[in-house]
């Protein structure tokens with residue numbers, strides 16, 4: 465658990481977080497416009513900035529009380545920033561050794577150095593001078609260096625923003641799996657909603673140096689004014705698990721099964737060249753744009769669309785300024801799927817809260833694998 469209330473003044477900018485409390489497990493994303501104070505909050509939480517004051521507790525430890533702060537070295541944090549500050553006159557191994565030498569005794573446990581190097585995919589880079597590494601390779605080294613310090617907590621400040629799309633997508637997969645495998649609580653700053661959808665357990669929204677709200681990812685994508693929505697409009701992120709790839713080349717994405725009961729719904733997805741044939745049983749997230757969801761009052765016949773998911777309307781809201789209607793659909797396992805329709809369609813179908821309908825999903829993309 466993180467709990468506190470932090471202040472930090474940098475030039476003309478004042479961070480004044482307000483009281484906050486959130487679970488530390490999993491990934492907490494700090495999200496807000498440029499200049500809203502995300503990096504400043506992260507610095508204040510890390511102890512990197514001696515000017516911070518206020519209160520901060522991490523689980524049962526006091527990290528900040530008034531001006532008194534636990535030194536950053538005693539907080540056991542692994543840092544990854546936008547660009548990896550590597551020592552230029554050393555090769556990759558030299559950079560890692562530099563970090564390893566500084567690990568305090570009480571942190572010399574957990575995965576071995578060799579395991580981390582392999583896990584992060586840099587075994588072949590160890591003898592390379594750091595100056596000729598690509599941006600993605602540099603970030604891998606930075607991630608390995610952070611993990612080698614056996615952190616209790618990771619702080620990542622826009623670790624992907626300086627990379628091209630291919631490196632971004634590879635690194636996102638790596639970060640996601642490393643955090644899950646090593647179970648390290650992570651504070652993660654990004655501007656990119658897709659990274660939030662993919663990684664976040666919860667989102668801390670910031671504006672003008674303050675925390676404006678702290679929401680689970682599900683809640684953050686279940687309000688039509690969500691700052692996570694871009695010009696694509698509202699998006700739902702559904703959690704589920706993958707089934708086998710069937711002979712027609714379709715992959716099943718199923719709701720999380722409760723012991724002893726059948727899956728509440730199944731989406732059929734097209735297999736792509738990136739689909740992992742061995743992912744059956746893996747947890748996954750599915751991204752569905754509200755504008756790709758249509759509604760039928762009865763299960764349609766003679767229609768090519770495979771994904772016809774029974775659901776109950778829980779809410780209908782007008783999306784300003786377009787007056788498009790966002791229909792909130794409660795799926796059988798309690799998750800929410802959003803559908804964006806014209807006002808005319810909503811009136812023509814006579815849609816109302818509590819009504820049982822079928823969500824027809826044109827396309828949906830797996831976020832995880």
Ligand SMILES: Nc1ncnc2c1ncn2[C@@H]1O[C@H](COP(=O)(O)OP(=O)(O)OP(=O)(O)O)[C@@H](O)[C@H]1O
Nearest residue numbers: 474475476477496497498499500501502503504505
């Ligand atoms: N050392 C500093 N001295 C003076 N002002 C600073 C300093 N560091 C940051 N600021 C200012 O504080 C404000 C908040 O910066 P911060 O980096 O925390 O925002 P951010 O939300 O992380 O933004 P971005 O997404 O662009 O990185 C900005 O206006 C910035 O110019």
